[in-house]
Amino acid sequence: MSTQEGQANIGKVLSFLREWDRGDMRVRNRIASSFVTQNTGKTFYELELEFAQVASLFLARLTTWMRLTYMFGTFLGLQLKAIGIFLSASSHDQYLMEFLEDGGVLTLLDILSQSQSREDDKAEALRLLLTVSNAGRKYKEIVCESHGVKVIADCLALSNRDETKEVASVLLESLSQGNPKYQYQVYKCLIAVMTCSSPKSQQLVLHTLRIVQLKLKTAHHSIVEPLLSALRSLHLEVQDEAIKLILHLKCCDVKSALLTGLVALLRPGKEEMQQHQISKEAELIEMTGSLTAFVQQAAAAKTIRLLAEEDQELSHELLSLGVVQHLLHAMGNREHADAQIQASLALEHFVMSSPAVEDHVERVMGVSLFAAFKNKAETVYTKMDETEAEMLSNQVNMPHVLNGNVLDG
Template identity: 45%
Template sequence: MTSVKEQEATRRLMVFLQEWDSAHKVARSHILDNFIKSNDSKTEPELELEFSQGASLFLARLAAWLRMTYTYSTCLRKLLRSIGIFLSAASGHRYLIEFLEIGDVLILLEILGLNYHKEEDKRESVKLLQLIADAGRKYKELICESYGVQSLAKFLATSNSAEAQEDTQILLDSLGHSNPKYQNQVYKGLIAVLPCASPRAQQLALQTLRVMQDVVGEAPTAVVEPVLGVLRSTHLQVQHEAIQLLKVLMAHQVRPALLEGLVAFLTPSCRKELTFCSETAADTATLGLKEPKLVYTQQAAAAKIVGVLAKESAEVAEELIQMKVVHGLMVAVGNLDHVASQRYASISLEYFVHMFPFLEECVKNALGDTLFQHFMDSPETWYTKMDPLQAEELASIVIDIP
């Protein structure tokens, strides 16, 4: 027989559940407020004690209400946070199983794509998905099998909340590790984020791609165009992450294609078709810029990056020379319309001449005695002494490199 104390606890539980079942939306919202305030960070034994060994009955009601109201609920965030208390409870793995058996993973993913929900609501959904992924490989696979990668990548690209984007990036990174069946899918999903309009999303996607590269192995050719495309971004953080990823990709078979693209960017008027990025896909900060301005941003980035990559590897530097990078750098130096292109191209050109002495005579013959002397005396500022005629000559100059 049950004790009087146990009977009283059971009675309180039944009263609470009846109160929930009969409550309208406003009353349920208050119940959720009290539940969150009283039970946040509780363990499974503590929750069971609170609910007289019937906590699963309340979790089932929360999950059922989520299925019924997720498309319009005005207190969705409170509902998701309440479910999160169960899923995050220490020693509460059975709560996770019970929630998943109901099939609410699909609902959590669908919430991310609903335009009329607040970013905070969607962030709570991402947090629940993270709790599920943290439970192990088979749970990561469950999320991926539910088209989770596509939903998360799209949300990362379109979200207006930096916090939500960071949570989504952490989740995608989690799905990309210890999940061999779907790691390539996650990698491709991150590549798909790169042409988006959000600089923050581009930055986070580039970071995650770099971290995942060792896990994925050989880089696919599909990475070339999107990575080169982000060089049009005017955001320094995006440019920095692109450089870090390019360094990693130099050890893969896509290296020649990447280097050829970078060299092509140095002479945009000659190879404009290789800009890889339409103006409609540029980030929102550059949408108002004219096409030449975007191309010059790309040119400056390429001028900077070829120097960085050359310093990292003499082998890469030699490949760039074979691809006529010196000619491209001179064209960029002669771009009087874009000081950044001139500056970065001058710095990189000086490195190539210093690193490969045989280039000195070639560059001297191309520049002429006066300009070459300015270049040798002050490689970082010599372009400021260039007149328009000399700049125009650089664009058509032919450099004979043995």
């Protein structure tokens, strides 16, 4: 570029900035919209060429405009997109540092915290924070030091739109990677929001938690209770993520607590099974509560089968916990066919892996029912009469079976 062309370009930029400074909201909206249309996807060097090496002056104006007006939300989406062009400009982090120095991260986090912020704007703010996080460890630490992990986790748990939740989950995953100082904080925050009410949020939390857990050598004990509770979900995608996480945790220090908890879920407590006696005015809620207990029973049986099939030592440990007794009890649950099916499939594994278990189960079931079980375990519940189901569901203090030996229970 010649000196004369350079001077002309500088003059053009100064005129552009002057129009911005003197313009009202309508003028700034027009300028910012034009900037987004013409500059999306440009690199740092292209932006510098376009703005005669002073593009930072326009970024500072955009950041200030956003910081002063984001509470009103009028132009927030446009402001975020315009700033995003600078932050995503490749090959350089100058714009990123300038944005952070102007309090950009705190502003983005405050946008996420405001109840009046629109979901579109929250999603865009999360994308900008993701750009910051992906820039490297020092940027991740800045987000975390600004108390960003809790804000983002709350956004994941409470947002009304799937898009916002999905970006929040990706951002939390990013903050957990290459960030040893705050990795555990991300982990604990995810555990804290596991019990959120939205099935989509719960699915994403469990998925992200599993990715984070893969990087950790140990598991925190507080993960056990909400993880087992997730098996109550009526949404299969939530159950699936919970089961995948449990299968990973079989190698962690919470293994024993999880196994004990899973076996206990095969026999729902009386308070769960008799909810209909509590209040006639809450019949629908109580029916749902009973259903979730049965769903949890079925999911626990499925998880037990998968664990036992993957690891012979886990299979032996489950036997020592009286899993056969509890699976037989679940098979007698005529209230929920899936619980019967999953319990039968799980029991089939233990029967096939141990002659002693096979002999014991045959004695309990009787020759006819056991023959149907051996023929096709998943359909044995259809061959079971009321007396047989009652007999199985009332099994108490049956012997535990371990390593092919029948032990006194």
